[in-house]
Amino acid sequence: MELVPESEIEKRIHKFQEELQRKGLGGALILKNVNLFYFSGTIQSSALFIPKEKDPILMVFKAIERVKQESPLKNIIPVKGRGQIRKVLRDFELHPQKIGLEMDSLPVNLFLRYQQIFPEFEWVDISEIILRLRMIKTPYEVEQIRKAAQILHHGYMKIKEFIKEGMTELEVDGYLAFLARREGHMGVLRMRSWNQEMTHAHVLSGENGAVVSFLDSPHGGPGNTPAMAQGASFRKIGRNEPIGIDYGVGVNGYVADQFRTLVIGDLEDELKNAHELSVELHHLFLKEAKPGVPCSDLYHHLLRKVQGTGLGGYFNGCGEGKAKFVGHGLGLEIDEYPILAPRFNQILQSGMVIALEPMFVFPEKGIVGLEDDYLVTDNGIERLTITEQKIIRL
Amino acid sequence: MELVPESEIEKRIHKFQEELQRKGLGGALILKNVNLFYFSGTIQSSALFIPKEKDPILMVFKAIERVKQESPLKNIIPVKGRGQIRKVLRDFELHPQKIGLEMDSLPVNLFLRYQQIFPEFEWVDISEIILRLRMIKTPYEVEQIRKAAQILHHGYMKIKEFIKEGMTELEVDGYLAFLARREGHMGVLRMRSWNQEMTHAHVLSGENGAVVSFLDSPHGGPGNTPAMAQGASFRKIGRNEPIGIDYGVGVNGYVADQFRTLVIGDLEDELKNAHELSVELHHLFLKEAKPGVPCSDLYHHLLRKVQGTGLGGYFNGCGEGKAKFVGHGLGLEIDEYPILAPRFNQILQSGMVIALEPMFVFPEKGIVGLEDDYLVTDNGIERLTITEQKIIRL
Numbered sequence: 001m002e003l004v005p006e007s008e009i010e011k012r013i014h015k016f017q018e019e020l021q022r023k024g025l026g027g028a029l030i031l032k033n034v035n036l037f038y039f040s041g042t043i044q045s046s047a048l049f050i051p052k053e054k055d056p057i058l059m060v061f062k063a064i065e066r067v068k069q070e071s072p073l074k075n076i077i078p079v080k081g082r083g084q085i086r087k088v089l090r091d092f093e094l095h096p097q098k099i100g101l102e103m104d105s106l107p108v109n110l111f112l113r114y115q116q117i118f119p120e121f122e123w124v125d126i127s128e129i130i131l132r133l134r135m136i137k138t139p140y141e142v143e144q145i146r147k148a149a150q151i152l153h154h155g156y157m158k159i160k161e162f163i164k165e166g167m168t169e170l171e172v173d174g175y176l177a178f179l180a181r182r183e184g185h186m187g188v189l190r191m192r193s194w195n196q197e198m199t200h201a202h203v204l205s206g207e208n209g210a211v212v213s214f215l216d217s218p219h220g221g222p223g224n225t226p227a228m229a230q231g232a233s234f235r236k237i238g239r240n241e242p243i244g245i246d247y248g249v250g251v252n253g254y255v256a257d258q259f260r261t262l263v264i265g266d267l268e269d270e271l272k273n274a275h276e277l278s279v280e281l282h283h284l285f286l287k288e289a290k291p292g293v294p295c296s297d298l299y300h301h302l303l304r305k306v307q308g309t310g311l312g313g314y315f316n317g318c319g320e321g322k323a324k325f326v327g328h329g330l331g332l333e334i335d336e337y338p339i340l341a342p343r344f345n346q347i348l349q350s351g352m353v354i355a356l357e358p359m360f361v362f363p364e365k366g367i368v369g370l371e372d373d374y375l376v377t378d379n380g381i382e383r384l385t386i387t388e389q390k391i392i393r394l
Numbered sequence: 395m396e397l398v399p400e401s402e403i404e405k406r407i408h409k410f411q412e413e414l415q416r417k418g419l420g421g422a423l424i425l426k427n428v429n430l431f432y433f434s435g436t437i438q439s440s441a442l443f444i445p446k447e448k449d450p451i452l453m454v455f456k457a458i459e460r461v462k463q464e465s466p467l468k469n470i471i472p473v474k475g476r477g478q479i480r481k482v483l484r485d486f487e488l489h490p491q492k493i494g495l496e497m498d499s500l501p502v503n504l505f506l507r508y509q510q511i512f513p514e515f516e517w518v519d520i521s522e523i524i525l526r527l528r529m530i531k532t533p534y535e536v537e538q539i540r541k542a543a544q545i546l547h548h549g550y551m552k553i554k555e556f557i558k559e560g561m562t563e564l565e566v567d568g569y570l571a572f573l574a575r576r577e578g579h580m581g582v583l584r585m586r587s588w589n590q591e592m593t594h595a596h597v598l599s600g601e602n603g604a605v606v607s608f609l610d611s612p613h614g615g616p617g618n619t620p621a622m623a624q625g626a627s628f629r630k631i632g633r634n635e636p637i638g639i640d641y642g643v644g645v646n647g648y649v650a651d652q653f654r655t656l657v658i659g660d661l662e663d664e665l666k667n668a669h670e671l672s673v674e675l676h677h678l679f680l681k682e683a684k685p686g687v688p689c690s691d692l693y694h695h696l697l698r699k700v701q702g703t704g705l706g707g708y709f710n711g712c713g714e715g716k717a718k719f720v721g722h723g724l725g726l727e728i729d730e731y732p733i734l735a736p737r738f739n740q741i742l743q744s745g746m747v748i749a750l751e752p753m754f755v756f757p758e759k760g761i762v763g764l765e766d767d768y769l770v771t772d773n774g775i776e777r778l779t780i781t782e783q784k785i786i787r788l
Binding site for chain 2: 001002003031033037041043045107109168171174175180182184187195200213214224225226232250254320321
């Protein structure tokens with residue numbers, strides 16, 4: 001099993017401590033699994049206190065031996081419950097007053113519990129600080145995304161042989177799960193936003209590609225129950241209709257995310273033209289995106305290109321389903337910063353990873369386009385996903 | 395696509411309103427997807443206000459047409475954001491003062507936002523009320539669990555033919571995903587508890603069955619990365635060792651959850667005896683569980699049976715991995731009420747569904763036992779999962 005290298009954890013902690021000092025915080029209590037993993041290398045049940053200086057303390061509720069194997073942190077202390085945290089801080093001669101918490105995800109009841117245990121503390125939201133740290137990936141992190149991209153590529157190549165006319169979307173979806181897991185997909189795709197969930201793939205054939213859902217994405221799909229309401233259904237895949245496959249895989253915590261349009265037979269010209277435009281938008285992105293460019297500028301740039309073509313009405317969804325972005329960051333979660341959206345003014349920086357997804361959605365016909373993951377570097381943009389940028393013909 | 399019947403929604407709302415009145419609340423704002431589904435039939439992006447009397451109002455942020463198809467509620471109102479909720483309540487002549495919220499899962503930031511929008515409201519936690527309502531299943535709900543149990547059974551029968559010596563746990567896990575999805579598994583297994591996650595199955599061979607994880611369960615498993623840290627790994631399945639498969643499937647929102655022990659060849663006597671004891675504990679449960687019996691009594695009853703055998707040290711985990719319960723409720727989430735645990739004094743009632751999982755975990759050898767789902771009825775206990783209660787030999 002691959003562990004997070006100690007040097008990675010050290011860098012993350014160091015940068016985070018700089019932010020804590022800048023904000024005048026005495027420390028932060030990290031509780032959410034994905035952030036625990038980021039700062040400690042483990043998601044075992046624990047609470048991580050990162051003081052504004054000195055070594056962090058990982059207080060472990062369960063699986064202490066496993067934590068010691070997984071985490072390179074020096075201070076790993078078993079505790080019986082949250083009530084013991086005060087004593088541990090005192091033992092380490094830490095007396096913070098203003099403490100950061102992940103208020104974007106911490107449940108209210110747990111927050112009230114901490115307020116009760118530490119009535120003298122002032123709590124400050126640090127969600128945004130963490131998201132902005134996680135936005136910039138190290139070469140190690142990019143390497144994990146590359147590994148995930150490799151599995152995705154194999155998946156598209158294998159599913160090409162598997163899909164037959166009359167097969168249900170669900171069967172294709174299930175086979176993609178099999179292919180990914182077999183190669184080491186970690187089994188979940190995490191999302192940061194509350195109430196948002198992902199199945200590991202969307203397989204949307206024909207008109208299903210245009211079904212709107214709660215999901216904050218250009219495609220949703222019907223699913224096969226309103227209890228999930230996204231992704232594959234029992235619809236049978238036909239000839240000469242787009243089969244949109246959005247496919248995600250996680251390796252060592254890091255996600256890669258790709259979309260390809262497949263077809264048995266051929267597509268009508270309007271859809272082929274829209275797909276061609278999606279390819280061109282990827283090329284335009286490669287040309288225009290570089291450190292220093294604001295995300296919102298990039299969004300508008302791509303949008304202008306679309307508006308000149310008459311396909312603007314179909315761009316990134318129809319009606320209520322229209323997504324308000326054309327790309328998003330990814331890493332430990334599938335909905336990270338930056339966002340390529342009209343009002344997201346963040347400037348592109350070296351180390352950002354962006355999934356670009358210019359899609360075209362035609363009511364009653366379906367979805368076409370492609371999504372790829374890109375790394376922003378000092379020398380321009382590098383593609384991390386490796387599948388050829390064209391319609392996959394079966 | 396099957397929708398939640400109107401009569402189901404009506405009953406749920408009615409019972410919930412009785413609880414609101416009993417607690418002196420003017421209403422409740424339901425925001426979490428799984429509870430939205432329970433009370434409205436949809437998980438599309440929306441906020442549901444349930445007043446203490448009169449019809450609930452579903453305020454929809456996205457996918458209004460889809461909501462109208464999925465939800466039988468009368469008042470379905472599109473809104474642009476949370477700021478509009480006040481106007482909608484006023485339009486319906488609702489002037490509540492004390493309002494319930496799902497504080498077990500609502501993120502702090504969203505709570506602060508509501509406090510800001512409605513500074514005059516008093517907010518009260520209603521998580522527990524909802525969990526206790528959801529604890530009692532209707533025949534419709536039980537029917538969905540039965541359908542999920544059917545898919546699980548097919549899975550065990552098919553995987554029996556698929557597993558070969560030398561195959562990795564991950565390959566088996568992936569194939570189970572394929573089998574389940576193909577038959578209509580909804581694609582996720584939801585957990586209520588914060589920071590807890592499930593892959594769709596645990597495939598734990600040999601010593602991996604004894605690997606402890608953060609998961610609140612008698613088994614965890616290594617996974618293939620500390621970023622997930624549970625379930626299947628690249629370990630190759632061997633002869634004469636237990637292959638523990640915990641398998642979950644969701645149909646129309648409702649989960650069934652089963653564990654079986656499989657083996658290529660044979661198991662040593664100690665493990666076979668422990669498996670036999672697990673079967674006997676299921677029989678004892680069938681005999682002793684009935685409406686009126688406290689969950690804690692049942693737990694102690696089963697524990698006493700184990701303590702007489704010398705296998706107590708291995709019961710439901712070893713060391714830190716020991717689970718503090720022998721059974722749990724399930725429904726829309728996999729960790730529902732009731733819990734068969736030492737201090738859970740809830741009395742069994744007709745309509746509860748319980749996954750009973752008396753497991754035996756042997757360090758360096760693995761896990762044996764079986765888990766089945768049961769319905770509490772006025773006439774005793776009925777098993778919902780259907781696979782034979784014995785070791786599956788390959």
